[in-house]
Amino acid sequence: MSPRSKRLRKVINPPLIKGFKPYGPEAVKEKKEAVNLHFEEYEALRLCDYDKYNHHEASGIMGVSRPTFTRIYSSARQKIALAFVEGRQIAIEGGKVYFDSDWYHCTSCKCFFNNPEKDQKVENCPLCGSNSVAEAESEAEVSTAEMKADECADFCVCPQCGYEQPHRHGKPCSHQVCPTCNEHLKRKSSPNSQQFRHREGKKH
Amino acid sequence: MKVAITSTGNSHKSLIDPRFGRCAYFVIYDTETKVIAFIPNKARDAEEGAGPQALQQVASHEVKKIVSGEFGMKIKPLLDSLKIQMIVVKDPDKRIMDIMEMLDH
Numbered sequence: 001m002s003p004r005s006k007r008l009r010k011v012i013n014p015p016l017i018k019g020f021k022p023y024g025p026e027a028v029k030e031k032k033e034a035v036n037l038h039f040e041e042y043e044a045l046r047l048c049d050y051d052k053y054n055h056h057e058a059s060g061i062m063g064v065s066r067p068t069f070t071r072i073y074s075s076a077r078q079k080i081a082l083a084f085v086e087g088r089q090i091a092i093e094g095g096k097v098y099f100d101s102d103w104y105h106c107t108s109c110k111c112f113f114n115n116p117e118k119d120q121k122v123e124n125c126p127l128c129g130s131n132s133v134a135e136a137e138s139e140a141e142v143s144t145a146e147m148k149a150d151e152c153a154d155f156c157v158c159p160q161c162g163y164e165q166p167h168r169h170g171k172p173c174s175h176q177v178c179p180t181c182n183e184h185l186k187r188k189s190s191p192n193s194q195q196f197r198h199r200e201g202k203k204h
Numbered sequence: 205m206k207v208a209i210t211s212t213g214n215s216h217k218s219l220i221d222p223r224f225g226r227c228a229y230f231v232i233y234d235t236e237t238k239v240i241a242f243i244p245n246k247a248r249d250a251e252e253g254a255g256p257q258a259l260q261q262v263a264s265h266e267v268k269k270i271v272s273g274e275f276g277m278k279i280k281p282l283l284d285s286l287k288i289q290m291i292v293v294k295d296p297d298k299r300i301m302d303i304m305e306m307l308d309h
Contacts, residue, residue, distance in 0.1 A: 109306060
């Protein structure tokens with residue numbers, strides 16, 4: 001049976017360069033096969049380590065599930081480690097991706113359009129030529145906004161003074177500090193107890 | 205520069221078609237020479253994959269922009285990689301002549 005086809009991964013910024021080459025006397029001596037880093041792995045690395053999104057947010061931006069994102073990310077790290085240790089070249093190419101471009105909205109003729117030439121700035125509407133263009137909210141931004149709403153469902157609480165702040169996925173409560181009494185925060189309703197309650201409710 | 209517009213009929217008074225893959229006609233409009241060509245969409249009644257098939261017909265005319273009411277899921281990444289600009293017009297009462305006038309700005 002053929003494996004399940006992969007979902008297309010959204011890449012917002014393609015890399016500026018095609019790859020990396022090692023240097024030094026050892027690197028010149030013997031030519032080794034290059035490590036092929038896929039575009040989606042590059043994008044995962046960029047979102048996670050450069051833009052500092054957590055896996056949950058980054059997976060939404062790339063249009064894949066959180067576990068899939070983590071798999072792509074760990075594969076990227078393994079490939080980079082392999083290239084570093086064995087002194088191999090890195091070639092960034094391939095992968096099941098599509099390049100998403102930014103969308104704009106013209107307020108005078110009410111049309112939407114994208115910008116295929118990323119290097120050039122959009123100033124005029126391509127349809128009516130007016131300069132009243134604004135950036136349209138992309139689907140990725142909408143989905144992250146929706147995710148943020150989900151994240152507010154639970155709270156981090158200070159055990160001393162009862163200070164509350166909305167909990168965010170991937171940011172452990174114990175790493176947050178209460179602004180008034182410098183105490184480490186705790187989850188208001190721990191996820192385990194919540195699941196337990198949920199299950200009990202189903203029984204009845 | 206050539207622009208493709210999706211049309212419901214083969215006259216310049218026809219309305220814009222809100223779909224890309226299953227529109228009736230494509231209007232290929234050259235903004236420099238003002239030449240208009242109507243080509244019937246062969247992929248109109250395709251079972252599936254009408255978008256990519258329709259795009260093949262349009263892309264052979266070397267258009268730089270496509271004006272339509274909506275672009276499907278399969279077509280957006282293709283157009284991005286071909287560097288063709290998508291212009292989405294949400295107003296279904298626009299006629300082909302209106303669009304051409306706006307393009308002349």
